[in-house]
Amino acid sequence: PAPAPSGSALTNNGATVNWHSQKLKHVVDSGDFNRAAVDVVFKEALKMEKVKPNTKESKVLSGYIMSTLFYEPSTRTRLSFESAMSRLGGTVLSTESAGEYSSAAKGETLEDTVRTVEAYADCIVIRHFQEGSAKRAAAVASVPILNAGDGPGQHPTQALLDLYTIQREIGRLEGIKVGMVGDLANGRTVRSLCMLLSMYNDVQVYFVAPEVVKMRDDVKAYLTARGIKWTEASDLHEVAADADVLYQTRIQRERFLDMNEYAAARGKYIIDKDLMRILKPTAVVMHPLPRVDEITTDVDSDPRAAYFRQARNGLYVRMALLKLCLADGHPDIPL
Amino acid sequence: PAPAPSGSALTNNGATVNWHSQKLKHVVDSGDFNRAAVDVVFKEALKMEKVKPNTKESKVLSGYIMSTLFYEPSTRTRLSFESAMSRLGGTVLSTESAGEYSSAAKGETLEDTVRTVEAYADCIVIRHFQEGSAKRAAAVASVPILNAGDGPGQHPTQALLDLYTIQREIGRLEGIKVGMVGDLANGRTVRSLCMLLSMYNDVQVYFVAPEVVKMRDDVKAYLTARGIKWTEASDLHEVAADADVLYQTRIQRERFLDMNEYAAARGKYIIDKDLMRILKPTAVVMHPLPRVDEITTDVDSDPRAAYFRQARNGLYVRMALLKLCLADGHPDIPL
């Protein structure tokens, strides 16, 4: 594919920079994962689905310590990482709100905090309100840094679990048709997913968004440069009839100054029982969660509602990444 | 006994709805525990008192993960549950303040949160400010829900540990005389304890409360309907001379608008050294803690001061409940 346009969120450095020796070095940017790297992670994640408690596989990270360093709250992501570490026999040191409570309040830099915490833990899961924080942490850390979201920047484990869910639910990534719905301007997940999808052939993307939160030009240019077909559509029903995946997102209230505008945007594209009648029997609905009302709860019992399975896949992908970062001897990792 | 009057806090559904296969399904409402179920829990709790570190018994929940989901802070209850899980070899994912930090702030329903967290944990301990929350969680959860207090509603593990403490301290529940003292109007613990005590024969209950926080009529009617004798008394000394158990409670400042009224209520019924002289040598003083000054600290060294032992019993009862919820093969559970 053509080189990526500039802009940190869209830079694809190629996976090689990200791996060292037999281990995954850091998980900072989804753009660091090429197809070969994604394949390794997904192969491992598939194994993770079958890990049973009290087996040898469930103790592969025994003796390892993971610290979560969350400068911004995110119960879901934190618990997912902590569960992943626990399911592999590792130990967790937890920080629910490093921003408020830590030395940060006394003026310590993130770099100093990381150089201190790396004495206590074998890897650090960091969530920070500032874009680029995870990269800064990785630059000074002697232990793997896993980016659990850095403000408007990257959230690579979410992007990988989204892609993994499509692979698991539909059975393929080549030739997939994905309808992205909702707040596409601010949605970090859809932006990252576009980037990852661009590595696969014959992908078709539909953007269905209220005018005020349309997909931005940088992503469109990125897709075009890589030969990915994308279309802006205003009729969710038309897209639903053709898509393999409907990826719904929450309209983020906090982005709106005008509450009338918010209400209009929020109510525009709802996935409900009626829409599910149009959706192909083999298609699925995804959502990064939390959901407000953009998918009605009567859809939950439909077998094509994949969002809670998607959340569970986050566990498997994070288990895979932690194992690849910490455990010795992964002959599959491309060097 | 006669059927329970309406009102969710006072509904006794019978334990059978609560058990499935060989396990305890959920711990949501103390009213779900009939005498047979209570017997099973207490028999297990007694075994828990003898669990020693690094023994087979201390690893019965090895490989299991418990998540605490506390929308309302309660260090004591959270630590008690987390210690119980740890003492049985289980792993804990902790959430000190889910309300403030979680997706709840973005508008996620409790049901969605539970359906996400159940991917990360094998059981969920939930504390919530809203009555009925634990029941709502249990309705959608595929893993056991343990109610650690839902606002003015239920706090079943507290009720069970209170009953267990009476059994352990006095040696019986039949024919017991219990003086309940303090804030009986708002005290969730005394209300639940009344309900559980009503399953036993010849129980006698004394209510000793300042006028403004008297025991409510619903509980009195519940007791009457089940043939339990209850008396309202204004003289704590008289009650102390006759009771097997004095169950003291804190006057909850936050319930009062008029601070003079609060001060009067708070100072009215104090358990001190003088009162202990009247108490029978075989009787005990209980308190759900935290205490302010309704029991003076010079009572602590009296062997009849059972409140710190009561706190410890909470550990054993919660160990028992977690084991009954999670571990396989409990032939004793009534089906």
Next chain:
Amino acid sequence: PAPAPSGSALTNNGATVNWHSQKLKHVVDSGDFNRAAVDVVFKEALKMEKVKPNTKESKVLSGYIMSTLFYEPSTRTRLSFESAMSRLGGTVLSTESAGEYSSAAKGETLEDTVRTVEAYADCIVIRHFQEGSAKRAAAVASVPILNAGDGPGQHPTQALLDLYTIQREIGRLEGIKVGMVGDLANGRTVRSLCMLLSMYNDVQVYFVAPEVVKMRDDVKAYLTARGIKWTEASDLHEVAADADVLYQTRIQRERFLDMNEYAAARGKYIIDKDLMRILKPTAVVMHPLPRVDEITTDVDSDPRAAYFRQARNGLYVRMALLKLCLADGHPDIPL
């Protein structure tokens, strides 16, 4: 040495009161550690540096539970203790902000909280805003109390790790020359370090502080009474040329009413690349962290910059203390 002057922070009770049977009873006050006790701790800490995951040594506290009870946030100290416990196979119950969330808000005394939490944990690490809190906790606790800082009072594990770092970096404590720099009036760490250093022969201490935050007279008197030479110096370069250790501290903004005064004090004694040229090749720079700008970051790569190693030593010293408090059979402990 001569007896200590009065004042709790400066009282040396002798280590014997602190040890019972084969175990360390509590870690409340660095003044409780005499040279023999310090030797035991350091000998153990040295062993801790070599503990590898999944070895017998890494499981010496398996089955033990440590609870952190932090009334005041301190991510660094909390994670250090929790990592130490984990590295020895123990389990952690964590409380990030007991002050805000616990029963304390309802009026419970620290003593009651400790008597409750000791039912859940085998040792309690307490951090509290009030001087003397750890001592109060230890007075009622049946499990070891480890003081993680009680307001302006003691922070004994920090004092011990500082001393341990000097021993490890310089190879001796006798005849050491230590320049203490920065906020000496309010810096708890430098005060405690002075006290511990006073147990060793031929120690020379330099105080280099802005006028408004000079070392207080009580410490000076304490040193003099014990025959320790101390000098107040205003030229950091002169001290740097002679010292074996430069112990830099942060000027604490929160102590100043006048921000001009703060700015002047803060900028006065900076350790930078220029100063490092004067420092002896065998000398080291220490800092309790967090740092703001009193050591410039270009010093970090100098091998004599010992502050991140110092943080790591905190882990080893805390591992040693936890093991000495909890594990059975330490024939080396002086009785």
